[in-house]
Amino acid sequence: MSPISIIIPCFDGAATLARALESCREQPEATHIFVVDDGSTDASASIARAHALRDPRVHLLQTASNGGAARARNWAALHTAAPLLAFLDADDEYLPGALAAAHAHLEQHPREAAIRLDIDYVGFPARLTTHPDFEKYADVLSNTVPSSLVIRRSAFLALGGFPMDEFFRRHGGEDGAFSWALREIFGQRRFTGHKQVRMHYHDGIHAERFLNIQMGFAQADPAATAETVRCSQAFLDAALASVRQMRALDLAHPAG
Template sequence: MQPITIIVACYNGAATLARALDSCLAQPEAERILVVDDGSTDASANIARIYAMREPRVRLVQMPDPGGAARARNWGALQAATPYLAFLDTGDEYLPHALAAAHSHLEQHPHEAAIRLDVDYAGFPDRLAAHPDFARHAEAISNTAPSSLVIRRGAFLALGGFPMDETFRRHGGEDGALAWALSEAFGQRRLIDAKRVRLHYRAGMAAERYLSLQLGLSEVQAALHGETLRASEAFLATAMASVRQTCGLALRGQGH
């Protein structure tokens, strides 16, 4: 079996980290669970250490200073030695057999770079969840949320990982930029027969901001939107160039 490394980027996630790790440990396909602590000032690192002492699949990696979720995820990917990568935010959790379904799909479709898991939204306030257009816009989050992604490590590295542009670190959107590049370069499908990852509501989370804008509950800041779009377009161009260059290289011993 081709195993999976789960990368859990963590910044001050002590309140929910144990729940996230328990859901990871329930996935037999996970050979390694890397908790990448991004300079937390709470008990996150201690919680990860306790799990690592009890469970050999868990390993704590500590960044020297906070650098953002994208950098933490990318560093975790560089530490991984498995052919498949999965990403889980500390506030989220896998549902039973989530990675079994993703693993089975990728094994049966060797030419697909990635698969997305369908998302269950827990605790979202009624102003969002009860809106008649919630389900339609929630699908876009299912196609971009880091916690829904299972990807071949080679494809992830060819794309350049999550973009670390300062624009994304300030305003978010790196997950959407990666999803855009992934779709353009390789395509991405989503398993929609069952909910397999749960996103728990957290005030101020990226999903809340996105839904508030799409549902007309807050106004788009034109300057910010333009800045994020330009950063996403720049990342897309760089990612596509990297993929084309990688695909164009000749393997040694296979001619010129």
């Protein structure tokens, strides 16, 4: 078994959590599967407990109140010492062999910080999937959504985890900010040609909002766009400073 911890942030995700957990339990490379019940008011915690009884790799973490997916992911990352972290949203699912491919790639490329899995977009409206630019923008999403990410824990912590700005919590965009910093500081590659994560459509999904704007079906709010860029740049600057500081530190060597 390879040391990969899967982290699933969950807020009122009872309708889809079991599907996500089943897909995680089919990944033999996962040594821990953390469900972070982020202040849910539905049966999410009970579903996680039921799966934990059947699979000792499943662990339930609970927050007192809803703090957002970024905080939930970051908190769970502190509960494991596994060298690799994988993130899955509660309404997504892994396809067979997803983590095996990610683990093999990172074993073969020890100097790479992360690998992105390729996303299969299921149930999205035809006006989006038949658009001539769908594949182009789907690739952009596949390079940013957390469910595609498998990353070395050391790199994740060096970046500071996912940004937890209140603006991002209200409007989204922390995934893009994290991806930008990861790409600029460590670089990131993505598998292509073989889908490994399935993203299921539902009303209000962030991916639909992104595609609507990119394809001209909706207009972006200029003020929100400017604030997203500002917060993302601030996160990148802070991550760069952190990594540079770490690289400048002397490592202690045991006497002998």
